[in-house]
Amino acid sequence: xxxxxxxLLLAITVVLAGGVVTVALAAPSDPxxxxxxSLSAVGDEITITHRGGDPIDATALTVRVRVDGEPLARQPxxxxxxxxxxxxxxxxxxxxxxxxxLSVGDSTSFRIAGTNDPVPAPGRTVTVELAxxxxxxxxxxxxxEPGNT
Numbered sequence: 001x002x003x004x005x006x007x008l009l010l011a012i013t014v015v016l017a018g019g020v021v022t023v024a025l026a027a028p029s030d031p032x033x034x035x036x037x038s039l040s041a042v043g044d045e046i047t048i049t050h051r052g053g054d055p056i057d058a059t060a061l062t063v064r065v066r067v068d069g070e071p072l073a074r075q076p077x078x079x080x081x082x083x084x085x086x087x088x089x090x091x092x093x094x095x096x097x098x099x100x101x102l103s104v105g106d107s108t109s110f111r112i113a114g115t116n117d118p119v120p121a122p123g124r125t126v127t128v129e130l131a132x133x134x135x136x137x138x139x140x141x142x143x144x145e146p147g148n149t
Contacts, residue, residue, distance in 0.1 A: 032135040035102075039140035041126040043147025044087070044119065047109035048102070048128065048140065056102040056132065058093035066127040067118040074116050085116035122146040 035053035074085030079096040082088040092108030130138045
């Protein structure tokens with residue numbers, strides 16, 4: 001009976017050790033950045049301003065845009081210079097020619113082209129969701145103001 005108990009204890013130890021290793025490997029390495037951000041939409045231009053908190057690496061950022069709750073047919077893959085559904089030449093961290101870090105006081109913007117759907121128009125609501133490495137960091141919303149489109 002003693003050898004059976006020894007084998008059972010060894011099996012339980014191996015299973016528990018495997019569980020601890022699995023949990024340790026699945027744990028995220030670093031928490032996502034925490035930042036205070038604001039959103040504005042004037043005509044077809046969407047601007048995000050960093051108001052405070054951690055810097056955000058645009059190369060790790062996922063941006064999802066909705067107009068009146070409907071997702072854009074083409075989402076911005078930031079950073080970019082020219083992409084289908086967007087006017088070329090975003091500013092700030094969304095442009096690969098600039099500093100790809102969005103820090104306190106920085107603004108970054110992009111313009112949604114008329115070839116994308118739906119297009120922002122005055123009075124419509126724009127929502128922008130931001131995630132770093134798949135982890136949400138902000139959900140911003142504003143009403144589109146009239147502007148040059």
